[in-house]
Amino acid sequence: MASSTPDGFDVLVVGAGPAGMAAAVRAAECGICVGIVDDNAAVGGQIWRKSAEEDVTEDAKSWADCLKARQVTVLGGMHVFDQPEPGILLAESSDNRSVLHYEKLVLATGARERFLPFPGWTLPNVIGAGGLQAMVKCRLPIRGKRVVVAGTGPLLLAVAAYLKAHGAEILKICEQASWLTLLRFATSLLTQPAKIWQGIQLSQQLGGIPFLTSSWVAAAHGDKMLEAVTITSGSETETIDCDYLACGFHLVPNIELPILLGCEISDGFVQVNDLQETNVSGVFCAGEPTGIGGVELALVEGQIAGLAAASRIAEARHLFGKREGFRRFARSLQRAFRLRPELRMLAGPETIVCRCEDVMYAQLCPYTSWRSAKLQTRCGMGPCQGRVCGAATEFLFNWSLDSARPPVFPARVESLVAVRDIKQQDPQKIS
Amino acid sequence: MRNEIALKVNGTHIVVPPGATVAVAVALAGQVCRKSASGAPRGPLCGMGICFECRVAINGQPHCRSCQAFCEEGMDVRTNG
Ligand SMILES: Cc1cc2nc3c(=O)[nH]c(=O)nc-3n(C[C@H](O)[C@H](O)[C@H](O)COP(=O)(O)OP(=O)(O)OC[C@H]3O[C@@H](n4cnc5c(N)ncnc54)[C@H](O)[C@@H]3O)c2cc1C
Numbered sequence A: 001m002a003s004s005t006p007d008g009f010d011v012l013v014v015g016a017g018p019a020g021m022a023a024a025v026r027a028a029e030c031g032i033c034v035g036i037v038d039d040n041a042a043v044g045g046q047i048w049r050k051s052a053e054e055d056v057t058e059d060a061k062s063w064a065d066c067l068k069a070r071q072v073t074v075l076g077g078m079h080v081f082d083q084p085e086p087g088i089l090l091a092e093s094s095d096n097r098s099v100l101h102y103e104k105l106v107l108a109t110g111a112r113e114r115f116l117p118f119p120g121w122t123l124p125n126v127i128g129a130g131g132l133q134a135m136v137k138c139r140l141p142i143r144g145k146r147v148v149v150a151g152t153g154p155l156l157l158a159v160a161a162y163l164k165a166h167g168a169e170i171l172k173i174c175e176q177a178s179w180l181t182l183l184r185f186a187t188s189l190l191t192q193p194a195k196i197w198q199g200i201q202l203s204q205q206l207g208g209i210p211f212l213t214s215s216w217v218a219a220a221h222g223d224k225m226l227e228a229v230t231i232t233s234g235s236e237t238e239t240i241d242c243d244y245l246a247c248g249f250h251l252v253p254n255i256e257l258p259i260l261l262g263c264e265i266s267d268g269f270v271q272v273n274d275l276q277e278t279n280v281s282g283v284f285c286a287g288e289p290t291g292i293g294g295v296e297l298a299l300v301e302g303q304i305a306g307l308a309a310a311s312r313i314a315e316a317r318h319l320f321g322k323r324e325g326f327r328r329f330a331r332s333l334q335r336a337f338r339l340r341p342e343l344r345m346l347a348g349p350e351t352i353v354c355r356c357e358d359v360m361y362a363q364l365c366p367y368t369s370w371r372s373a374k375l376q377t378r379c380g381m382g383p384c385q386g387r388v389c390g391a392a393t394e395f396l397f398n399w400s401l402d403s404a405r406p407p408v409f410p411a412r413v414e415s416l417v418a419v420r421d422i423k424q425q426d427p428q429k430i431s
Numbered sequence B: 001m002r003n004e005i006a007l008k009v010n011g012t013h014i015v016v017p018p019g020a021t022v023a024v025a026v027a028l029a030g031q032v033c034r035k036s037a038s039g040a041p042r043g044p045l046c047g048m049g050i051c052f053e054c055r056v057a058i059n060g061q062p063h064c065r066s067c068q069a070f071c072e073e074g075m076d077v078r079t080n081g
């Protein structure tokens, strides 16, 4: 493994999704030294994840071109796992480790899907909705496969349309929200013509696929692989044979790194001021970690954070009005796709909740906090470090997850030893 | 550009299109990625590097997330399924 390579940046951005790319580009416009680091090999984040077969959208391409034109240093395939002290982050790739020094930091770590446990959810081919889309973008053959799409959130429709366009047979889309809440949500979009247009396009692409509201997955069945799913509306149930179940319950923000850095969290989101700066001076946050709001909000927040990190406050202020419009959309999203209480009852006593350590629902019931459950059952102590079961137990048991310990990503032993060495060094000498 | 990549999954030769991840190669080979702590078969869940359910050994290096690793010519992939 290569040894640590030190890199210093005026502005460092963690996360190369729309928010991070916008932040890096705007910060780099005035000639300062900007770096952007992402766990994925390519820039683009979730929505602009590049597929081998198709070209990226115009928007994605123009931001990626700007990164190049502004000579932003792109560190792909590297995840940040610790901050030994303020101003220094440690990142690791499959064969390298980097010490990243920064003056100002922009956290644009995005979001992941929320998964909820139900009987059979650990069977192979039960996969996240965005997860299946990502696999298909990475050449998983989907033509002719029978797929049930279930869960909640606008992502379900986007994924169903994508899979259908690639030849999948979408048997059903099950949205847990009620028809009435969706109608209210749609009405709230009337002030956002772009969203309505996207909605109309989606409904045309999805024409003919049964779309059920107030319905959800009760169980997945199969021996070694998924063979069928049972869907329910509470009163009626139906079992459907299928090859894949694409199932996700909207998004949860990736706030482990912000928490580690001491950023204030409220209601599960990173708190920022007008300039997207957190309570930690010089540390900014943009995109999904400050509130799930989609690509437009991520782009405008990213730009504000990048401009502010480069001390271009007046230009950042020009974007405040635009941001407010998209924040309204974020708030209606939050209301519309709230999880119904019935979903708390899906897991049986023997349903696995923590997939890394195979901890069952009944084992967790005696505990009153995430911390005590972790210590006593090892729930959340596996390699995903609670990224999957933490968001589930937050909903199932109302446990709050407000602490993060390094490493925020599983790091190799050599890297952890390097952290210890750095922590023992005189800060002046770390270079 | 080459239009196929040849690699091995558990010793069996398999050919994938460029841009395929190791997770896709494992699926095409009809294998599952790993066995859980209690011995149940597991495959990818998040598809984006978060859940670690897709762990396999690549060229002898264990615990690689197969959804984040792209296939390369001559790769040796071992599942624990
Ligand atoms: C699986 C999935 C699929 C989605 N698909 C769509 C879609 O098709 N259409 C749509 O409108 N919206 C989609 N979304 C919603 C999407 O989150 C937003 O629209 C938009 O991508 C948000 O941009 P962002 O920059 O805030 O975050 P993201 O795009 O999520 O980017 C965050 C980036 O940060 C990186 N990162 C996080 N932590 C670290 C770390 N410690 N070290 C290094 N890198 C790190 C991640 O790898 C990621 O690339 C999807 C979301 C998910 C989770």
Ligand code: FES
Residues within 6 Å of the ligand: B043, B044, B045, B046, B047, B048, B049, B050, B051, B052, B053, B054, B055, B065, B066, B067, B068
């Ligand atoms: S499928 Fe979740 S990490 Fe690979």
